Amino acid sequence: MSNNSKPPLRPHYPAYYHPLLSGFIRVFELDPGSPADPIVGRLVSQTIGGPSYEAVSYVWGDPRQRCDLTISGATLSVTANLHGALTVFRHRQRRRRLWADALCINQDNVPERTAQVELMGSIFKGATRVLAWLGWEEGAEGRQHTLDAIRFIRSFMRDPETGLREARILLLHHDVSVTGPSSRLAVLASEDERRQFEDQAQRWEAVKLFFDTKYFHRAWIVQEVGLAREAIMYAAPKPPDHDSDYDLVLDSVEWQLVGQFVKFMDYRGASLVTHLGLMSWVAHHVLMVWETLEDGSPKCDFLTSMHWVRILGVTDARDRVYSLLGHPCAVLDGQLVIRPDYTVTRGVVYTQLAANFILKTKDLYAVSMVDHDMDPCGQESRVWDPGDESRMPSWVPDWHSINRTTPMDWPHPAADAGEAEIDIEGGLEGANGKMMPHLLVKGWIVDEIAAVSRRMETTDFPVTNLTREMAKENPFWLDRVWAVVFPPSGTHENRHPLTMLEMLSLAFPLGTREKDEPVSIVGPQQSLNDHQRSFAAYVLDYHNLWRQTLRDTGGEIRKAAGCVPDRSLYDSLPEESQAVLRKRAEGATSEGFLECMTWPSMCRVVYRTASGDVGIGSRITCPGDLVCRIPGSKVLMTLRRIPGEGEEGTRRDTISCVFVAPTVVPARMKIRDEELDQKSVRFRIV
Known part of the structure; x- marks a missing residue:
C-alpha cells in the first residue's frame, strides 16, 4: 500500500472500474515489453485465493510527478514512482500479474477504498512474493552506494560479532567526521589504523544512505513486508532520458537478511547506531510488530504495534491504525478493533480505538502509550472540533506524533486489573462542540515529584x-x-x-x-x-x-x-x-x-520524588506531578492536577487532572495495597 490512502491530485478513474464483489480484489495483468515501451495491461477481478499474483510495495512519491499508462485501452495517470516500479518489474517475454494499490483500487470510490483497506493484510499475505521498489539510483555514485551497502550487509552478517568489533574504531575516534572518504581525519595511532578507519567509515556511510531511503520510513511497509511469504527489495540505475534501448540492471537484497542486520544492530550495536546516526532502527520496528512467541502466537499486541509504527510516515494520520488491520491482534471479541472511517478526524479515530480497548479489557495499557510532545495542560477547550485533527483527550495516545520513547512494558503487574474501577464518561462520536470523554479511574497517590533532570538524548x-x-x-x-x-x-x-x-x-x-x-x-x-x-x-x-x-x-x-x-x-x-x-x-x-x-x-527525564525515590518518566514531567498507582495499569502513572480546577460538578473525593505519562520508580513498582496507608481517590482524567 502507498504511504497515504487518499493522495492529493488523485486522477479520475475510468468507468471500467466496475464495483467489486465482497472479498474480491483486482489484479493488473502487465503486458511484456522492453524498459522503454509504454506500460500496457488490463485489470481482472478475483478472490485473494484465486490465480497467483505478486504484490508491489512502493512509495507514492510526489503526486505532481505523474506518468500515463494504458489499461484496457484507456489512459490512467499514476505517480512516477509507481510507473518506475512497473517498468523494472515487467517481464520481457511474458505477462506478469501484479497487485498495486493505485491501480487495483478505485480511489474515487470511498466505500471500495474502505473495504479494500480492510483486506490489505490478506492481499500481501496471499501474494506469492512482495516486490519492494526502493527507487531509482541517482547516477554512478548513487548506484555505488547501493551496491556497497548490500555487499557490506551480506558480508557483515556472515560474522556479525567480528564486524561489530571492527566498527568500534568509529567509536574510539569520536572527533573524526564520518561523512565520507574526503572528511578530515584526526591523527590516528598508525597508518594501518588510519586505513582501517577510512574503510569502516566508507562502508558505514553507504549503509547509512541505504537506510535513509524513503521506502524504509513508510507505515504501510509494516504490513507489506511483514506479512510477505517472501519479500525482495530492488533498486536500479535511473534510465537515460532519451535512450530507447538500454539494458535494465536490478540490484536486490532479501528483506529477511536486512531484517537480521537491523535486529542485530539494535540489540548489540545501539551505541554505534546512535553515534553514526543510522536509521536502521526504523526498519527494526517492522520486525518487532510481527515477533512471535515460541508457540507461534504474537509477541507484540496491537497497541504496542501502533507505538512502534509512530516513527514511520503516512500522509493520512488515520492510516496509522488502518495500515495495521492485518495484524493478528487487530481483532477484539471477534471484531476488528476499529473499522476504517475516513469521514472523522484522527483524534476521533484514536480516541475510539483507545476507548474500545479500555472498556472491553478493563486494562489501561492503551493509556501507557501516551507520549506527549507538549504540555497537555495548555488546552483551554475540551470539546470536540472537527476542524482540529489533533484534538483528543490527554489520556489518548496521539499515534501521529513521533514516538521518541520505548513502551514501559513491565513484566510484573503493579496493580490487579481484576479490581480495576475504570469507566469512560462522554460520547466518542466527535460531534462538534460536544465534551470530549473523560477517563474515570480509582487509585492511590504514591508520591509527588520534587526535582527533574534535563531530557536525555541518545x-x-x-x-x-x-x-x-x-x-x-x-x-x-x-x-x-x-x-x-x-x-x-x-x-x-x-x-x-x-x-x-x-x-x-x-x-x-x-x-x-x-x-x-x-x-x-x-x-x-x-x-x-x-x-x-x-x-x-x-x-x-x-x-x-x-x-x-x-x-x-x-x-x-x-x-x-x-x-x-x-x-x-x-x-x-x-x-x-x-x-x-x-x-x-x-x-x-x-x-x-x-x-x-x-x-x-532516550528522550526521557530522571526525577527525585518528595520521599527520596528515583524514577524515570516523560520529557514533560514537572515538579509537583503526582506519581499514582491505578488498578488496571502495569506501570505507575504520572498525573497533573488541573490548575484552578475545583470540585464543582464532581464528587468531593475526585481529583480532576490531565494524564502526563507512564513512569517507572524501581523502589515502588511492586508496592502492595496494604503498604498504601492513605485511602484511595478517584481521578477524572480529561
Missing part, C-alpha cells in the same frame, strides 16, 4: 572524549543527573548513596528487579549482577573522562558556560562506596549497560 550516553563531550546537548550528563537525584546539599531521608545509585541505574533500562531475571526487556538482557558490574564500569569511565578533562585544561574549562561539573558522580561518593564500585567494575566493561539503557532512556 547521543549523550557514549563515554567519549572532551571534543565530543562538549558537542553534546548535555555534557557529562550522568554527573548532572546524579546532582538531581542526590544533590550536594539537602535531605535524602537517610538514604545511602549506593542505594540511590542502584535505584538510578535500574531506572535507566526499565528492567525487572529479581536477581536471576534480565534487567531489560528492550535490547540486550543482562542479569542483575552483570548490570551492576557494567554500570560500575560506566561510572568509572565517566569519572576518568572528567579527571582527564581537568588535567588537560588545568581546570579552566569549568568557566566555559559550566559545561564541566565541579565533581564527578564517583567523586561525590564516600570512600567505602567508591571501593564497592571499583570492586564491581573489575573485569567488566560499560558496553552492556550502555546497550541495554540507550533505547529505554
Whole structure:
C-alpha cells in the first residue's frame, strides 16, 4: 500500500472500474515489453485465493510527478514512482500479474477504498512474493552506494560479532567526521589504523544512505513486508532520458537478511547506531510488530504495534491504525478493533480505538502509550472540533506524533486489573462542540515529584572524549543527573548513596528487579549482577573522562558556560562506596549497560520524588506531578492536577487532572495495597 490512502491530485478513474464483489480484489495483468515501451495491461477481478499474483510495495512519491499508462485501452495517470516500479518489474517475454494499490483500487470510490483497506493484510499475505521498489539510483555514485551497502550487509552478517568489533574504531575516534572518504581525519595511532578507519567509515556511510531511503520510513511497509511469504527489495540505475534501448540492471537484497542486520544492530550495536546516526532502527520496528512467541502466537499486541509504527510516515494520520488491520491482534471479541472511517478526524479515530480497548479489557495499557510532545495542560477547550485533527483527550495516545520513547512494558503487574474501577464518561462520536470523554479511574497517590533532570538524548550516553563531550546537548550528563537525584546539599531521608545509585541505574533500562531475571526487556538482557558490574564500569569511565578533562585544561574549562561539573558522580561518593564500585567494575566493561539503557532512556527525564525515590518518566514531567498507582495499569502513572480546577460538578473525593505519562520508580513498582496507608481517590482524567 502507498504511504497515504487518499493522495492529493488523485486522477479520475475510468468507468471500467466496475464495483467489486465482497472479498474480491483486482489484479493488473502487465503486458511484456522492453524498459522503454509504454506500460500496457488490463485489470481482472478475483478472490485473494484465486490465480497467483505478486504484490508491489512502493512509495507514492510526489503526486505532481505523474506518468500515463494504458489499461484496457484507456489512459490512467499514476505517480512516477509507481510507473518506475512497473517498468523494472515487467517481464520481457511474458505477462506478469501484479497487485498495486493505485491501480487495483478505485480511489474515487470511498466505500471500495474502505473495504479494500480492510483486506490489505490478506492481499500481501496471499501474494506469492512482495516486490519492494526502493527507487531509482541517482547516477554512478548513487548506484555505488547501493551496491556497497548490500555487499557490506551480506558480508557483515556472515560474522556479525567480528564486524561489530571492527566498527568500534568509529567509536574510539569520536572527533573524526564520518561523512565520507574526503572528511578530515584526526591523527590516528598508525597508518594501518588510519586505513582501517577510512574503510569502516566508507562502508558505514553507504549503509547509512541505504537506510535513509524513503521506502524504509513508510507505515504501510509494516504490513507489506511483514506479512510477505517472501519479500525482495530492488533498486536500479535511473534510465537515460532519451535512450530507447538500454539494458535494465536490478540490484536486490532479501528483506529477511536486512531484517537480521537491523535486529542485530539494535540489540548489540545501539551505541554505534546512535553515534553514526543510522536509521536502521526504523526498519527494526517492522520486525518487532510481527515477533512471535515460541508457540507461534504474537509477541507484540496491537497497541504496542501502533507505538512502534509512530516513527514511520503516512500522509493520512488515520492510516496509522488502518495500515495495521492485518495484524493478528487487530481483532477484539471477534471484531476488528476499529473499522476504517475516513469521514472523522484522527483524534476521533484514536480516541475510539483507545476507548474500545479500555472498556472491553478493563486494562489501561492503551493509556501507557501516551507520549506527549507538549504540555497537555495548555488546552483551554475540551470539546470536540472537527476542524482540529489533533484534538483528543490527554489520556489518548496521539499515534501521529513521533514516538521518541520505548513502551514501559513491565513484566510484573503493579496493580490487579481484576479490581480495576475504570469507566469512560462522554460520547466518542466527535460531534462538534460536544465534551470530549473523560477517563474515570480509582487509585492511590504514591508520591509527588520534587526535582527533574534535563531530557536525555541518545547521543549523550557514549563515554567519549572532551571534543565530543562538549558537542553534546548535555555534557557529562550522568554527573548532572546524579546532582538531581542526590544533590550536594539537602535531605535524602537517610538514604545511602549506593542505594540511590542502584535505584538510578535500574531506572535507566526499565528492567525487572529479581536477581536471576534480565534487567531489560528492550535490547540486550543482562542479569542483575552483570548490570551492576557494567554500570560500575560506566561510572568509572565517566569519572576518568572528567579527571582527564581537568588535567588537560588545568581546570579552566569549568568557566566555559559550566559545561564541566565541579565533581564527578564517583567523586561525590564516600570512600567505602567508591571501593564497592571499583570492586564491581573489575573485569567488566560499560558496553552492556550502555546497550541495554540507550533505547529505554532516550528522550526521557530522571526525577527525585518528595520521599527520596528515583524514577524515570516523560520529557514533560514537572515538579509537583503526582506519581499514582491505578488498578488496571502495569506501570505507575504520572498525573497533573488541573490548575484552578475545583470540585464543582464532581464528587468531593475526585481529583480532576490531565494524564502526563507512564513512569517507572524501581523502589515502588511492586508496592502492595496494604503498604498504601492513605485511602484511595478517584481521578477524572480529561
